[in-house]
Amino acid sequence: MGLILSLLVQGIQMVLVVALSPLLVSIVRKVKSRLTRRQGAPLIQPYRDLVRLMRKDVVLADNASWLFRVIPYLVFAATWVAAALIPTFATGLQFSWTADLIAIVALLGSARFFLALAGMDVGTSFGGIGSSREMMIASMAEPAMMLIVFSLALIAGSTQLSTVVQFMASPQVGLRVSLGMALVALVIVALVENARIPVDNPATHLELTMVHEAMVLEYSGRHLAMIELSSALKLLLYVSLIGCIFVPWGIADSGAGLGAYVIGAVAYLAKLGVAGLLLAIFETSIAKMRVFRVPNFVGIALMLALLGTLLRFVSRSL
């Protein structure tokens, strides 16, 4: 009975992340529209877009290989599994031991590897430009992320996300310099990884500085829907990650009752709303960078994460 129940909770989490991710995207879009004095599309619009794309035919380039057709599902699956392993409303779910934080980061790396290959598959110049820039940015962002993981793991004494969250929710964590640096670094990495302004603009096409959109330019129909859904999932994943580590309040412990789960879910929804709001305000108030400025931007995250890791030893008493 206990096993079935915990499997059920894990299942709810898996469905929840997929179901909520387009909503997060639409919250961000809506707030951005309102901030620029536009009406904005209704909150349900991303769901409609996905359904419409799914129903359309796929138009494949003549020389697209089997890999090109498989990759959307692989990318979606890798992102989904990673997102489902991050605590949203409760910690210590049935399969939370499958992969720790390092493995989750690497799983996202797998998704990116495949997506970059897809950009190269048809053999167009736009695909190539997207892939090469994506890998350039990733090769800075991934070590930054890994150093953030290091500093969190060194503070919490574990890379297991549930354990980290329980530690961060406990009163013994206190205010630490390293954590502040890790938070700023993680926010930068999240912006970079999700191709948000100022790194990339998710709303444009045909811009020479585009990265993510250039890679997936050849996709259409259901393939494009899977790609869009996985990028929405990735945004949700990073918001959940920041939420569960730095704002762990309200999150239910493993095996807590139904009431705790409901409180956790409500708290999670509130976190998503606030995160979407903040992201929209940030994106509206800043301009996009030149692509060769991006390494400096990510470099800040890298340095902050490294400093955070080192300061963990220096300011042990804090």
Next chain:
Amino acid sequence: MTAVELATLISAALLALGPCAVLAGHRPWVSGAVYSISSALCVGIAALGAAGLFTRTLDSSVALPLGLPWIGSHFQLDALSAFFLVILGIGGSVVSLYGIGYGRHEHDPLRVLAFYPPFLGAMALVLLAADAFTFLMSWEVMSLLSWALVLTHHQKEDTRTAGYVYLVMAGFGAMALLLAFGLLAGSGGLYGFEVMRGVQRTPLMAAVILGLMLLGAGSKAGLAPLHVWLPLAHPAAPSHVSALMSGVMTKVALYGFIRVIFDLLGPSAWWASPAVIILGSLTAVLGILLAMMERDLKRALAYSTIENIGVIFAALGLAMAFRANGMTAAAALAFTAALFHIFNHMVFKSLLFMGAGSVLTATGTRDLDGLGGLIHRMPVTSFVVLVGALAISALPPLNGFASEWLLFQAVLMSPAIPQDALQLMIPAAGGLLALAAALAAAAFVRIYGVGFLGRARSEAARTAVEVDRFSLTAMAVLAGLCVLAGVLPGMVIDAISPVARAVLGGQLPVQGNEAWFKIVPIAEARSSYSGMLVLLFVAFSASGAAWAVHRLASHRVRRSAAWDCGFPDANPITQYSASGFAQPLRRVLGADILGAHESVWMPAPGDKSPARLTVTVDDPIWRTVYSPIGTTVFYVATRMNGLQFLTIRRYLSLVFLVLIVLLVGLMLWA
């Protein structure tokens, strides 16, 4: 007959197989027969090693009346040797299987066959040697045979240069090893490994031996700054020999390092370990950056070997740091990560070199910018190379990630180290290793995306055909191992544990109890990873999503011209090239680390000649270390040339002068 006698016998058979091939001459069946026999003998070696690891029938030794008459040759099979025999056996047998097919394309097969089996045999003898003389002798034979194999295509100027540089570096490395063993000698100048273990050494002496081993074994393995021969020599050899050199011979060099530093030398002081950690992590970053910039497929793979060797050395350095502080469990973790990565690198690097060999057979070119679209023409090769590329990029759920994960877990053990310097340095080194891993993914997206995907950039790539079944089988076996070791890392860790126990006196917790598909290096609450579940989850979600979408929404496909924002260009040259793909990283990291720069030459107004963009990237080590040394040696040699044309009177006075100087020196010394 004991295991060690059998292993020595197999090595002898391999050594004898070379001359037999020469005697058999240019008959058509010789090539296939030699590779088949080599493959079978290597299976025997792997089986002996595995039997040693799993059934614990270890520590048998044998003394043969060979070599120096009053010493003889000693051979021993212990856990460490057994593990590396497994590496050699698997690598050798699969590569030989590949050779059955690949060897048919060789113009002058005897040029390879005469040296190939003895090369395998010499490597086995290095692993079995139990005294310094036998070890060095086998090591030199291994070096010379691989040198002869590098020179297979000696008609090419590049190959001759590579062979020359390799010979110089191998000689230098052997000299360092000779000195190291000289310092290791036991009481009464005895050179058996058993005697060396018992000697007490001062920390300074231990550090000197460590430095000499870093020079000797490091130069063979490809540790920066002694790596410069590797990207020249490994690609110059025929591809299956490249696979052996990168996949297996570098591991034999690492065996030498581990044998001396962890076994013979005994525990060293903590301040000796940072050098290894720093050298290893810097090597990793430098190697993979150079791989990112390289256009030649095989040379890019050779540079990636340097990266992996760096990762392994960093892990070994961590193990040294933990051991020096008596943290046996953490040392076992880092040591297991190193050995696991040694196994993994043997698997995927051999696979990738064989893939490169297949591409070379099919298209005749190693230049990435002359390839493209091979996934349509060579589907099986493309698939197995994709598996290898994913594995070497340390992506879950394949094997490269499992060892990388263990390494990061070892990095996170650093707070328990008492020395502040190490506490600060180890996470920073971990950051460098993460950078190297991320760059590896970029490098392999580039190699695979430019070489195998997209549209064919040359006629040869457009008309390429799939290679023979032997080659495909060999590559498929290794691709299968990549998946297996990634999904069941616990079994590999359990296989390594006898080695960790024998060398360090500690091991990781046994992984193979109730949940045999997950690994827990320290404690459940601290970290755990299950490659099996990750694979299952990804496979289920991907196929489930695909099924649902096809069933509920749409499954139709229309083929059409590429979209490319409305301006597709039919010319394949408009695709991103290998150099173009590397450009962003060349600008961001290459300019500072490699001194890469671009210069544009514009024609004068009215001049109709095309503008030119010149990109220069080279190895900074070659520029700053080796070129000056070469220049100096050449200068001195030119000056000394005058000494060749003296009269007999002057020669006699020179001899007299030298005698006086030596005598005075002796007087002052004593």
